[in-house]
Amino acid sequence: MTDKIGVLGKKSAQRTGVERVVNAPLPTVYGQFRAVGYMDHDRGDEQVALVHGDIGTEGVLTRLHSECLTGDAFGSQHCECGDQLASALKAVVAEGSGIVVYLRGHEGRGIGLLAKLRAMALQAEGLDTVEANLALGLPVDARDYGVAAKILQDLGVNSVRLMSNNPRKQEALVRHGIQVAETVPLLIPPCESNITYLRTKRERLDHVLPHLDAVAHLS
Secondary structure (H helix, E strand, C coil), X not given: CXXXXXHHHHHHCCCCCEEEEEEEEEECCCCEEEEEEEEECCCCEEEEEEEECCCCCCCEEEEEEECCHHHHCCCCCCCCHHHHHHHHHHHHHHHCXXXXXXXXXXXXXXXXXXXXXXXXXHHHCCCCHHHHHHHCCCCCCCCCCHHHHHHHHHCCCCEEEEECCCHHHHHHHHHCCCEEEXXXXXXXXXXXXXXXXXXXXXXXXXXXXXXXHHHCCCX
16 A cells, blocks of 8 residues: 555656756757756756757847747748747847747747648638637737746856847746846848738737838838
């Protein structure tokens, strides 16, 4: 009986929090990185931080990049995600040190891949990205940056220079104990396929995208 209780006790005890699992060298076309892998036991997501150089603790050049299969892997022009990821990795290498935290579970601003594709289908019919999510009964933005803050804390980072156009990322990091010394714009030239999406991000989601003013000719 004692043995059975012990086994049941072990089964019922579940890990919580964010655990560093592995640290492996990752040579890329942009430069040499360390891929530091984490398990988010609360959400069940596997996460990774790409670390370049000696990052230190203060003012670390950092990108929190939300997973985007269509943009990051397939080169979709519906968004600017793939170009932002590449630009961030290049910027970190040019800086000599920095971090790109790749946040899985953030697909489609947190609604998941298939829901994002459904939203894209509605956008093709004329809805904007906010209207499409709401039409599906889904939140406009369901992302949580708590895991990113925990990863940065594990890496010894106290403050960052955040590569982002989204003020909500800055607010979330500060709320979770990571100071933002500076925000660094990550502006990608728009094209006809994503200009409506980008304008919606600026007008309805408060993204800072001043470069859109120079491309009024795009539909």
